[in-house]
Amino acid sequence: MARFFSRLPARLQRRGAIAFIVLALAVAGGLFGLVMLHDAPEDVSYSVFSQQLAAGQVAKVTVGEGGLTVVRATGDRQFVRLPSGLLDAAYLDKLAASGVDVQVGRQEGEFAGVVGAVAPLLLLALIGLTLAFQFDVRGRLAWPPVAKAVPTRFRDVAGQEETKAELAEIVTFLKEPESFARVGARPPRGVLMVGPPGTGKTLIARALAGEAGVAFMAVAGSEFSAAFVGVSKNRVARLFKEARKRAPCILFIDEIDSLGKKRGAGGSAADREYDTTLNQLLVEMDGFQGSDGVIVVGATNRTDVLDPALLRPGRFDRHVHVGLPDVGGREAILRVHAARVKLGPDVDLRTVAKGTPGFSGAELANLVNEAAVHAARVGADAATMEHFEQARTKLLIGLERRSLVLDDDERRLVAVHEAGHALCATLLAAADRVHSATIVPHGGALGMVMRLPEKDRLCVPLDKLRADLVVAMGGRAAEEAVFGKDKVTTGAAADISFASDLAVRMVSEWGMSPRLGMIKIEKGDRDLPLEAQDEVRNIVDDAYRAARAMMDERRVALDRLAEELLRRETLNGDEVRQLVAESAAPADASLRAA
Numbered sequence: 001m002a003r004f005f006s007r008l009p010a011r012l013q014r015r016g017a018i019a020f021i022v023l024a025l026a027v028a029g030g031l032f033g034l035v036m037l038h039d040a041p042e043d044v045s046y047s048v049f050s051q052q053l054a055a056g057q058v059a060k061v062t063v064g065e066g067g068l069t070v071v072r073a074t075g076d077r078q079f080v081r082l083p084s085g086l087l088d089a090a091y092l093d094k095l096a097a098s099g100v101d102v103q104v105g106r107q108e109g110e111f112a113g114v115v116g117a118v119a120p121l122l123l124l125a126l127i128g129l130t131l132a133f134q135f136d137v138r139g140r141l142a143w144p145p146v147a148k149a150v151p152t153r154f155r156d157v158a159g160q161e162e163t164k165a166e167l168a169e170i171v172t173f174l175k176e177p178e179s180f181a182r183v184g185a186r187p188p189r190g191v192l193m194v195g196p197p198g199t200g201k202t203l204i205a206r207a208l209a210g211e212a213g214v215a216f217m218a219v220a221g222s223e224f225s226a227a228f229v230g231v232s233k234n235r236v237a238r239l240f241k242e243a244r245k246r247a248p249c250i251l252f253i254d255e256i257d258s259l260g261k262k263r264g265a266g267g268s269a270a271d272r273e274y275d276t277t278l279n280q281l282l283v284e285m286d287g288f289q290g291s292d293g294v295i296v297v298g299a300t301n302r303t304d305v306l307d308p309a310l311l312r313p314g315r316f317d318r319h320v321h322v323g324l325p326d327v328g329g330r331e332a333i334l335r336v337h338a339a340r341v342k343l344g345p346d347v348d349l350r351t352v353a354k355g356t357p358g359f360s361g362a363e364l365a366n367l368v369n370e371a372a373v374h375a376a377r378v379g380a381d382a383a384t385m386e387h388f389e390q391a392r393t394k395l396l397i398g399l400e401r402r403s404l405v406l407d408d409d410e411r412r413l414v415a416v417h418e419a420g421h422a423l424c425a426t427l428l429a430a431a432d433r434v435h436s437a438t439i440v441p442h443g444g445a446l447g448m449v450m451r452l453p454e455k456d457r458l459c460v461p462l463d464k465l466r467a468d469l470v471v472a473m474g475g476r477a478a479e480e481a482v483f484g485k486d487k488v489t490t491g492a493a494a495d496i497s498f499a500s501d502l503a504v505r506m507v508s509e510w511g512m513s514p515r516l517g518m519i520k521i522e523k524g525d526r527d528l529p530l531e532a533q534d535e536v537r538n539i540v541d542d543a544y545r546a547a548r549a550m551m552d553e554r555r556v557a558l559d560r561l562a563e564e565l566l567r568r569e570t571l572n573g574d575e576v577r578q579l580v581a582e583s584a585a586p587a588d589a590s591l592r593a594a
């Protein structure tokens, strides 16, 4: 939605330009037609002319190329082809003597000829002007679009509390830049919002401008792909010039990946054009002074495609993750959008939220609207639960990511799996602390446990590596503990790949296999030597056994975690730790020491 609005002016202008061309064509065609009509005397034979002349019906002739244009006494116009040999002075004298007004020289068809020659030129000029308008004037006049007073506030953005908290500092900076200047703090410059489509990145950027009370300029990366050399680069330059003029302001660049992809080694003209555009962006961002008061907010679905130069300090050095909402977030978003429609008494948004895992904010907004549309179509006064259900079914069919909207069994499985990871990470002192656990889909994963390292490490001790392996195995171990050996799923593929890679390096690079000792082990043709492979397997097996044991000993905690994840979808680190502590088993202390 938001994206649509930000682009509206450009689109309208493009439409205007097309209308302009069509109009020009119509006018030129009309002119042409008029002239043709006006100048279409009837061709007559010489004998007919001769008879008319004898009968005194000819009033006037004009001598022209290849013949005579004749005006009869009645006013009709005719054209008589005459061999040029006949058109001599004697013949004209004869005509004049018979009382005909004879003119030579300026031909009747001349005007038509001039217009006929000029019209295509005129048309070309018009098209040229239109193009120039497209590429130059249009940009200069109305691009980029600027909103001076943005009504959107953070309260319009439901959920996304963490993101909002992270952006609070930017609001402070825009509101009172002096407080930064006073202590000599480097003001923020670029914020990169990373998250799947429709999670409200544009909305948040708007709200940021609204909260700070500054102007908002929004463009999309795709607007910088122009067909002409140098145009894109100039657009970037102009964009930043405008932004500085409006400072303090938020400059929002949606789909920044289409502008800031990694520079390739490609040498084609398009590649070079692309590189100069990206370079211009880098230069502009470097050119910011603290006093400029321009904050660039970029939005993208993924950071891995971005040129690393863009992510360096002083450019997009702040990253905020904007994820899919959990059940609480979904309810809040539904509430925001439901405020605009009339709801029946049976509508329970909490239930709707529960039934829409994996939906983005945009999809939820759409859901509310669809429900209202369904209600209107059947002539109801308000949207009821039934309409919501119909809307949901319709949207689910249309959603590409249908596969991510899990049924109850699958959700339970993901919850148990993630609970297993979270439990291991909480119990093992050497493992990184749990930051959050969620069963909201993330990237390609169905759920995840995020952990935050306590410190940056250059040397990782063996006990931490072992703990990481156990945590990785925790997902599969939990599946087996709860559902049985035959019911484990493919959900652990990423964990297994992570654990294998780690164990291989432990054995082959870091000398951590007691049996093989501290030697570097090279790969053979394709694989490690067999005995090294055995060692890798031993290390992973040990980790799995440890994880599996934890699941049995702390089964109560595992079940509680899984249950809470099913209910709330996301738990923060403290909540996870508290749940584990509450369901403590007597054997607890010994485990912590392991």
Ligand SMILES: Nc1ncnc2c1ncn2[C@@H]1O[C@H](COP(=O)(O)OP(=O)(O)OP(=O)(O)O)[C@@H](O)[C@H]1O
Residues within 6 Å of the ligand: 001, 002, 003, 156, 157, 158, 159, 160, 196, 197, 198, 199, 200, 201, 202, 203, 204, 254, 299, 333, 336, 360, 361, 362, 363, 365
């Ligand atoms: N957290 C939210 N609270 C309220 N409404 C939301 C929220 N997230 C998304 N929406 C709704 O979805 C619409 C689309 O969101 P928006 O365009 O900001 O998403 P986006 O992340 O920028 O998407 P894209 O990546 O496709 O540009 C918003 O205009 C709003 O109506």
Ligand SMILES: [Zn+2]
Residues within 6 Å of the ligand: 417, 421, 475, 476, 491, 492, 495
């Ligand atoms: Zn896992």
